[in-house]
Amino acid sequence: MDVKQLQTFIVLARLLNFRAAAEELNYSQSTVSDHIKNLEQELGVRLFERLGKKVFLNEEGKKLISPARKMLQDTEAIHELFNKGEKVHGSLRIGAAETLCAFWLPPLLREYSKLHPRVRITMKMADCLELPELLEKNIIDVAFGLHDESKRKDLFQIDVFDDFTAFIASPDHPFSTLNKININKLENQSFILIESESGYCMELKKLFQKLNVRVDTIMELGSIEAIKQCVKEGLGISLLPRIAVDKEIKNGELVMLPIETDNILIHAKMLYHANKWISAPLEALKDIVLLKKYGEVSS
Known part of the structure; x- marks a missing residue:
């Protein structure tokens, strides 16, 4: 059976568009059509x-999905057996x-x-909530997200790093000159948040509910990027990861508000x-991630 035809079948089954x-x-x-026809x-x-x-x-096509994926993975595994002495490709x-x-x-992928x-x-x-489905459907080989999937037995999860979040506002915001801000002061303030059903934004919403801050x-x-632009224009306050706003805080486009509350963290995961067959490219990526975190490579 032609492996290229199976690869074409898998892609067409996902996209449903020739x-x-x-x-x-x-x-x-026409090549795609010929592969499917043959x-x-x-x-x-x-x-x-x-x-x-x-x-x-x-x-009939649905029945072929699983064995076709397995055959493609087996083919990749066979190639790996005979390419050990070559550079990862x-x-x-x-x-x-x-x-x-x-x-x-970006810097990790550059390395x-x-x-x-x-x-x-x-x-x-x-x-983040889409990533497990993309892995399950073999649309991607690996994912980097902020949602804890440790309860799922079908996914391997590696903790990559933790980072702080920051409450940010425009330099013209009334709160920008304060040294301390009680979280209750956020009552009746406008917020601009990322669309998400998990992660740090949900933690903030839960905190507001717990403290009865409306x-x-x-x-x-x-x-x-859209959130940062809206905050710069004075449309509201936001909570974003520090890595996403450090540049703007340093150059004065945004200010970090000293809200008195426990830090809301982000937890980056590799999934x-x-x-999944661990191909040489995936194994090499895993090694770099583990080296950055622990100073060691996977075994």
Whole structure:
């Protein structure tokens, strides 16, 4: 059975669009069609239903998903057996929360690319709660998020680092010159927070509820950069990871408010599926992460 046909099938089953599959695989659309046609002829079944311009995975196609993924992983494992003496090469698909994607991963990946220039890296930014599903569907090989998934037995989780958060405001905000701010002073203030159902923003909302602090409005945006711009314009206060705002605080575009409360931390995690074949590129990434955290590599 042609491995390339199975790879095409997996991508098309996920995207359900021949053009999008061709773009991701760097094939022509006719090549994608030929791969699927030849695979269907070999198996003697239809794998997709084509209704007009729409494509649907049928029951026969759904049955092929799991064995096709396993066969691709087995093929990759076989190649690894005979490439031990060569430099690490292949592909690595990474999913990450915006905070880590924008402010922590770039220097780590720069170091990784210097060590392993033959690895092709693709990045996908996603909400923390989406990352487990992306791993489960084999859309990504590894994830970096801020949500604790330790209760899930199907995921391996490595704690990467902890960082502080900071309450921020514009330099013109009335609170910007205060030396101490009781958290009750936040009553009736406007807040601009990241859209998320987990992590530090949820911790802040829980804190407000616990202390019965009623804020005026909470504007939720999907981008940290958008939040920072709104805060600079004086539209409200925000809580963001320190790594995301250090630059603006240092150059005076934002100020950190001295709110008297326990620090709300972020906890960065590296995640990969328990059944995932640990390829050489993934193993090399894991080694760099562990080296930065503990000064040792994985065994």
